[in-house]
Amino acid sequence: MTRPHRVRVADSMDAFEANAGEALLAAALRCDVKLPHACTLGGCGTCRVKVTEGRVSYAAMPLALSPEEAAQGYALACQAHAETDLVIEVPRIEVAEATRQPALVADVVALGDDVVHLTLVLPELASLAYRPGQHMNLLLPDGTHRSFSMASAPHENLVDFHVRRIPGGRFTERLAAEVQPGDMLEVEIPLGTFRYHDEDYREILMVATGTGISPLKSMCEALMDDRDCPPVSLYWGGRRPGDLYLDAQIREWGERLYEFRYQPVISRAEEAWQGHRGYVQDAVLRDIPDLSQHSIYLCGSPAMIHDAKQAFLAAGASVDHIYAEGFNFQR
Ligand SMILES: Cc1cc2nc3c(=O)[nH]c(=O)nc-3n(C[C@H](O)[C@H](O)[C@H](O)COP(=O)(O)OP(=O)(O)OC[C@H]3O[C@@H](n4cnc5c(N)ncnc54)[C@H](O)[C@@H]3O)c2cc1C
Numbered sequence: 001m002t003r004p005h006r007v008r009v010a011d012s013m014d015a016f017e018a019n020a021g022e023a024l025l026a027a028a029l030r031c032d033v034k035l036p037h038a039c040t041l042g043g044c045g046t047c048r049v050k051v052t053e054g055r056v057s058y059a060a061m062p063l064a065l066s067p068e069e070a071a072q073g074y075a076l077a078c079q080a081h082a083e084t085d086l087v088i089e090v091p092r093i094e095v096a097e098a099t100r101q102p103a104l105v106a107d108v109v110a111l112g113d114d115v116v117h118l119t120l121v122l123p124e125l126a127s128l129a130y131r132p133g134q135h136m137n138l139l140l141p142d143g144t145h146r147s148f149s150m151a152s153a154p155h156e157n158l159v160d161f162h163v164r165r166i167p168g169g170r171f172t173e174r175l176a177a178e179v180q181p182g183d184m185l186e187v188e189i190p191l192g193t194f195r196y197h198d199e200d201y202r203e204i205l206m207v208a209t210g211t212g213i214s215p216l217k218s219m220c221e222a223l224m225d226d227r228d229c230p231p232v233s234l235y236w237g238g239r240r241p242g243d244l245y246l247d248a249q250i251r252e253w254g255e256r257l258y259e260f261r262y263q264p265v266i267s268r269a270e271e272a273w274q275g276h277r278g279y280v281q282d283a284v285l286r287d288i289p290d291l292s293q294h295s296i297y298l299c300g301s302p303a304m305i306h307d308a309k310q311a312f313l314a315a316g317a318s319v320d321h322i323y324a325e326g327f328n329f330q331r
């Protein structure tokens with residue numbers, strides 16, 4: 001029988017054993033070692049770690065990991081299997097640990113055709129600290145959870161979210177139809193490693209589709225009136241102009257962000273549309289063919305993130321300066 005492999009987490013006392021055929025994340029959780037994760041399906045990228053010693057393999061290459069990232073030692077813990085003993089580096093965020101909190105629904109309003117703006121108050125906290133880019137898990141009575149990213153910079157004990165209604169989706173359909181101000185929900189917050197990297201001084205390129213704008217909005221709000229803010233170019237893709245539900249608001253961000261450029265991109269544009277057309281990543285490359293000097297934040301559809309990574313790496317982007325979170329569904 002194959003012996004389990006020992007996995008040590010660098011710069012910590014954490015270690016665990018992974019059995020043959022067991023994913024690193026499942027093994028870590030079984031041994032009470034916390035590793036960041038969200039979808040557990042290989043689609044969001046939240047569980048990305050760096051393997052500094054040893055070798056991993058996959059039953060099938062996950063969507064949220066490019067071959068270039070794998071070649072540079074990155075791995076997705078929810079899908080990777082240990083082939084040898086390992087040492088892994090896990091991204092850590094200096095922020096309070098996630099806790100379970102009751103959450104009072106303060107407001108639920110439509111933002112365009114299929115997006116709901118949900119505002120929650122956390123009555124047991126005076127204020128909530130999180131890094132712009134992070135998300136929460138909404139805990140459902142059946143024991144499952146749904147992840148949503150904070151859509152604004154931290155503000156006392158108020159948090160807000162942009163939730164896209166998924167046809168047939170158990171939670172998002174109910175949110176749009178039934179959830180009312182005054183209802184109580186339960187959340188685990190704050191979570192995830194997607195965040196603004198203030199140690200990375202490069203010019204910033206942000207690319208979103210749909211509600212993937214939420215964590216980027218949170219980051220931009222935190223950068224407003226900051227004299228050290230690098231130039232920011234934001235590309236936001238939707239199928240039709242109505243999908244870009246914050247378009248008018250984003251056009252005003254330039255007044256408070258240093259050198260801010262914004263390009264809405266429509267994939268199913270009618271004749272009258274004056275702006276960029278097609279896929280959002282292709283629009284970026286038409287404007288900025290060389291991405292070797294940028295730090296890049298990608299958020300939204302896992303398919304967009306997969307394609308954008310491939311295209312941007314071919315345009316000179318560095319694996320170490322691409323930060324991404326795919327809005328995958330959860331089990
Ligand atoms: C880290 C993270 C942050 C996220 N942040 C946000 C956010 O800020 N705003 C937001 O709108 N969404 C966000 N998502 C996606 C969101 O969590 C899912 O859309 C949501 O869980 C769907 O819940 P549901 O109960 O309505 O659907 P479910 O009942 O769980 O799903 C039913 C079926 O619908 C399909 N489906 C569900 N979700 C999606 C999806 N996102 N894309 C394509 N097909 C889907 C699948 O086929 C699934 O089997 C995030 C996801 C992750 C991993």
Ligand code: FES
Pocket residue numbers: 036037038039040041042043044045046047048064076077078079328
């Ligand atoms: S938790 Fe591993 S990719 Fe989403």
